[in-house]
Amino acid sequence: MRIPCPFCGPRDSQEFSFLGQAGLKRPDPNAPDAQMQFHDYVHIRDNKAGVTQELWLHANGCRSWIVVTRNTLTHEITGSEFASPQVKEAAQ
Amino acid sequence: MHYSVFSIISQAFKGQKDWKPVWRYPDPKAEYEILIIGGGGHGLSTAYYLAKNHGYTNIAVIEKNYLGSGSVGRNTTIVRSNYQEPGNIPFYEHSLKLWEGLEQDFNYNAMMSQRGVLNLYHSDSQRDDYARRGNAMMMHGVRADLLNREQVRDVVPFLDFDNARFPIHGGLMQWRGGTARHDAVAWGFARGADSRGVDILQNTEAKQIRVENGKVTGVETSRGFIKAKKVGIVAAGNTTRIAETAGLRLPIESYVLQAFVSEAIKPLIPCVVTFGAGHFYISQSDKGGLVFGASLDYYTSYAARGNLPGVEDTIEEAMAIMPSISRVKLLRHWGGIMDMSMDGSPIIDKTGIDGLYINCGWCYGGFKATPASGYCFAHLLATGESHPVATALKLNRFETGYVIDEAGTGAQPNLH
Ligand SMILES: Cc1cc2nc3c(=O)[nH]c(=O)nc-3n(C[C@H](O)[C@H](O)[C@H](O)COP(=O)(O)OP(=O)(O)OC[C@H]3O[C@@H](n4cnc5c(N)ncnc54)[C@H](O)[C@@H]3O)c2cc1C
Numbered sequence A: 001m002r003i004p005c006p007f008c009g010p011r012d013s014q015e016f017s018f019l020g021q022a023g024l025k026r027p028d029p030n031a032p033d034a035q036m037q038f039h040d041y042v043h044i045r046d047n048k049a050g051v052t053q054e055l056w057l058h059a060n061g062c063r064s065w066i067v068v069t070r071n072t073l074t075h076e077i078t079g080s081e082f083a084s085p086q087v088k089e090a091a092q
Numbered sequence B: 001m002h003y004s005v006f007s008i009i010s011q012a013f014k015g016q017k018d019w020k021p022v023w024r025y026p027d028p029k030a031e032y033e034i035l036i037i038g039g040g041g042h043g044l045s046t047a048y049y050l051a052k053n054h055g056y057t058n059i060a061v062i063e064k065n066y067l068g069s070g071s072v073g074r075n076t077t078i079v080r081s082n083y084q085e086p087g088n089i090p091f092y093e094h095s096l097k098l099w100e101g102l103e104q105d106f107n108y109n110a111m112m113s114q115r116g117v118l119n120l121y122h123s124d125s126q127r128d129d130y131a132r133r134g135n136a137m138m139m140h141g142v143r144a145d146l147l148n149r150e151q152v153r154d155v156v157p158f159l160d161f162d163n164a165r166f167p168i169h170g171g172l173m174q175w176r177g178g179t180a181r182h183d184a185v186a187w188g189f190a191r192g193a194d195s196r197g198v199d200i201l202q203n204t205e206a207k208q209i210r211v212e213n214g215k216v217t218g219v220e221t222s223r224g225f226i227k228a229k230k231v232g233i234v235a236a237g238n239t240t241r242i243a244e245t246a247g248l249r250l251p252i253e254s255y256v257l258q259a260f261v262s263e264a265i266k267p268l269i270p271c272v273v274t275f276g277a278g279h280f281y282i283s284q285s286d287k288g289g290l291v292f293g294a295s296l297d298y299y300t301s302y303a304a305r306g307n308l309p310g311v312e313d314t315i316e317e318a319m320a321i322m323p324s325i326s327r328v329k330l331l332r333h334w335g336g337i338m339d340m341s342m343d344g345s346p347i348i349d350k351t352g353i354d355g356l357y358i359n360c361g362w363c364y365g366g367f368k369a370t371p372a373s374g375y376c377f378a379h380l381l382a383t384g385e386s387h388p389v390a391t392a393l394k395l396n397r398f399e400t401g402y403v404i405d406e407a408g409t410g411a412q413p414n415l416h
């Protein structure tokens, strides 16, 4: 599997480490149901069969966090972008 | 038909003509008392124990493919109970005890072989850690032997004891652990369930669990709607896909794990050996092939096939302890999908939906659990109460904080 890093270009997947589902929002610790929200945030994932968006770190490369669009049924990768909006903006 | 040495001899005189098919191919009934989704080892053993221990006969197992097409037919067949967390040890020990009497119980040759499971340690601190694990086992009445280097050499003299990076200092041995023939385990449970009246419905896929007013009413399948009072999801790597049709979200991610088998060689490896400085395990099948595996591929996957970095990693670990097998040719390798839970331990529990039960999160280690998983899940389905050895395997432990994290890696399923 080769992952297209927005900074380095296509690189071997072994240079990256996988964190998991992208787009999780850290809950507000002062919310009345904060305990349950944190339970979901830490433990519950979509685990989708099909196209997903997930966080990878280019650990042995430019060390950027990137969001990769990948199909979990076929391993096909169709896109990637910087995870941080600031980095995304600076890169343009 | 009861299998015995007499049935074999008498069939020899009859030209092997009287053997009967081992299970039926029934059509689905309109309604069952209990419907099990998933005809892997755990689904079949659940049905077997529901019939045998609790007298249920109006039940069915639905399997989207053929029996044994999932991980039960893809694993590296290691059976052991050398766990260290109090929530796990009694459960896995119960399982090992069931394994010890399983073949007599279901009258089928599962080739259970208690050849020993040896976990190697490579440093002083790892020895201390293994001693702690051995003590935890003994506190629950499970025997463990901490072997020094020379004692390990007596058992497996061909290892690379003086490897520059990972010298072998000794190992923790569980002599009662070993291997079993994985397909035969599925077939034995299937035959035992079928002969007690359980319908095993192959090529029948669960599409949608139907819930009305917070209560399960049945399952839409590829062969029509089947009504059921209770439904048990036992679908291993596909658990969350089925559970989400009932609106359930679970602390589980699916990953692919690869396994390998080499060409057959003369008897070399007498027990199961695991590499402590990484994650690698190897044994030799009765046919002579070396059966081995390592860690999973680190990203979520439903593809049931792995990638090359996983292959490379496995072979490197093999070479670190057993350079003697470097010229052995690889025969096959394959992958299976696993339901990795957030703490690395399984879940056998009710859900918030009346009549819907789950049995999942088996990670790398569900084969050894096959008998106890079915035993305890049948107990839960029949009585509504957790079996005494499975009381820690609750779904709400992630809310309460009572997680069972053997590896101590936290809520990152690919690290368990
Ligand atoms: C490569 C590999 C090596 C392993 N090695 C070991 C080991 O050495 N020791 C050990 O203890 N464990 C091991 N395991 C883990 C073990 O194999 C699994 O935890 C265990 O088999 C899972 O339970 P099961 O047998 O019920 O799963 P499966 O056999 O996967 O059964 C689940 C079944 O559900 C069916 N299903 C899925 N979706 C649907 C649907 N919608 N409708 C109907 N049916 C459906 C599937 O087709 C499948 O047959 C290994 C796993 C793998 C992949």
Ligand SMILES: [Zn+2]
Residues within 6 Å of the ligand: A005, A006, A007, A008, A009, A058, A061, A062, A063, A064
């Ligand atoms: Zn990069």
